[in-house]
Amino acid sequence: MSEAHLVIAGAGGHARSLVSLLRANKLEPKAIVDAHAAPGEMIMGIAVVTSINHLNLEDEINTILAIGDNALRKTKANDLKAQCYTLPLTHPSSFIDETALLGCASQIFAGAYVGPLAEVGQFAIINTHAVIEHEASVGAFSHVAVGAKLLGRTRIGESCFIGAGAVIKDGRSICDGVTVGANSFVNKSIDEPGVYVGSPARKLNR
Numbered sequence: 001m002s003e004a005h006l007v008i009a010g011a012g013g014h015a016r017s018l019v020s021l022l023r024a025n026k027l028e029p030k031a032i033v034d035a036h037a038a039p040g041e042m043i044m045g046i047a048v049v050t051s052i053n054h055l056n057l058e059d060e061i062n063t064i065l066a067i068g069d070n071a072l073r074k075t076k077a078n079d080l081k082a083q084c085y086t087l088p089l090t091h092p093s094s095f096i097d098e099t100a101l102l103g104c105a106s107q108i109f110a111g112a113y114v115g116p117l118a119e120v121g122q123f124a125i126i127n128t129h130a131v132i133e134h135e136a137s138v139g140a141f142s143h144v145a146v147g148a149k150l151l152g153r154t155r156i157g158e159s160c161f162i163g164a165g166a167v168i169k170d171g172r173s174i175c176d177g178v179t180v181g182a183n184s185f186v187n188k189s190i191d192e193p194g195v196y197v198g199s200p201a202r203k204l205n206r
């Protein structure tokens, strides 16, 4: 039986990070699929095509989502369902405690830390050097950006974006659909969706 081909969906910045993550795991994507691909476009030596129909592959295809936008990633995951690559992807330089739980299709990038009894939901992204401390949890389709830190026992809901370098104080919880700005400090739990910035973080009123 032949192995499934890996295909990356999306040709934005996150696609480059994913190629690097896959190669660190000795996996090579067959192609990158993006509706806006230019003729002959290549990314890091990989062809970018507008549709998987152009690949003429008879074998199974497993799609890995290179979509940083949480809502779009959720829509695409629901559209593709069984065609998605379901195993968590972890960079060899990340540390995942043996008691941590990683949801299907979660992506853990270089230097990230996922501590004891922490949980990462399905299709969540834990980006470069992010820290998910002991017993913290990250909801499905959330994205913890570069260098952000979730301190012990924090709980982040679904489809949240925690900006680069942000810190969430230990024990605090954040409801679904919250964006926390880069370098912000969340010292109180957040129970209303919206965008929160600053130190301490305050809701942006618009």
Ligand SMILES: CC(=O)SCCNC(=O)CCNC(=O)[C@H](O)C(C)(C)COP(=O)(O)OP(=O)(O)OC[C@H]1O[C@@H](n2cnc3c(N)ncnc32)[C@H](O)[C@@H]1OP(=O)(O)O
Pocket: 127, 145, 146, 162, 163, 164, 165, 179, 180, 181, 182, 183, 184, 195, 196, 197, 198, 204
């Ligand atoms: C691999 C990777 O690159 S992963 C990508 C990681 N990217 C990030 O972490 C970026 C995170 N994004 C941010 O921090 C953005 O500034 C957001 C999402 C919080 C807000 O963006 P926008 O909606 O465009 O807001 P905008 O830039 O108009 O700012 C609105 C107000 O909030 C303030 N503000 C925006 N971001 C922040 C922040 N991080 N900290 C403090 N204040 C902020 C602005 O100064 C502005 O204040 P003013 O109205 O008094 O002038």
